[in-house]
Amino acid sequence: xxxxxxxxxxxxxxxxxxxxxxxxxxxxxxxxxxxxxxxxxxxxxxxxxxxxxxxxxxxxxxxxxxxxxxxxxxxxxxxxxxxxxxxxxxxxxxxxxxxxxxxxxxxxxxxxxxxxxxxxxxxxxxxxxxxxxxxxxxxxxxxxxxxxxxxxxxxxxxxxxxxxxxx
Numbered sequence: 663x664x665x666x667x668x669x670x671x672x673x674x675x676x677x678x679x680x681x682x683x684x685x686x687x688x689x690x691x692x693x694x695x696x697x698x699x700x701x702x703x704x705x706x707x708x709x710x711x712x713x714x715x716x717x718x719x720x721x722x723x724x725x726x727x728x729x730x731x732x733x734x735x736x737x738x739x740x741x742x743x744x745x746x747x748x749x750x751x752x753x754x755x756x757x758x759x760x761x762x763x764x765x766x767x768x769x770x771x772x773x774x775x776x777x778x779x780x781x782x783x784x785x786x787x788x789x790x791x792x793x794x795x796x797x798x799x800x801x802x803x804x805x806x807x808x809x810x811x812x813x814x815x816x817x818x819x820x821x822x823x824x825x826x827x828x829x
Contacts, residue, residue, distance in 0.1 A: 731769040731795030739811050740765075740798075753779065765800035780819065787821025 730736075733756040737744035744756025744767055752775045755768045770776040776795055783790070783797075791798040791805055793814035800808055805816050 731771075731793070733767050733769050736767045736769070736796060736798065736812060740767075740808060763801050763804055765798060765804075767796065767798050769796045771795070780817075784819045785822055787819050789816060789818045791815070792817050 733744050733746065733754050737756055737758050740758065740760075742758035742760050744758050746754065746756045747766075748755040751771070753768055753770050755766060758765050758767060768779065770779065773795055776792075776797060779797065780790075780792070788799065789802045789805060791800065791808050791812065791814045793812060796814075798808055798812065798814075809816060
């Protein structure tokens, strides 16, 4: 009796399907980030260490709470219905379009994903409203009004290279 041998497997491994959302999310975040921060800048609110601005008050004065990490809830609190652009394991990202501004809301299932995202965003610089497991990228003129609705802290991230306008 002859027994059939199972087909030989290639020593090369196929890329994991589980890693594709991560790669797509990272690529999407890197594409959206320059667009979101292009409206920012100008405010030189450097902290004492010359890097980050000192965080402002954490709690939302008007709401008395900090917004939860859900794109749709944050969008509703800011007066828009977000169009979801990225829905991955590591983050969800929605784009809001209002008469005042276009802005991006990014939420994370865990705080460590937000920290990684912020570390990567440092390359681009910009000013963000940062809460527990969420980040809002909006033009600096609206940061305080958004903070009053959502809570969180206003954080300025320094980019690389020369500053706009000369130095």
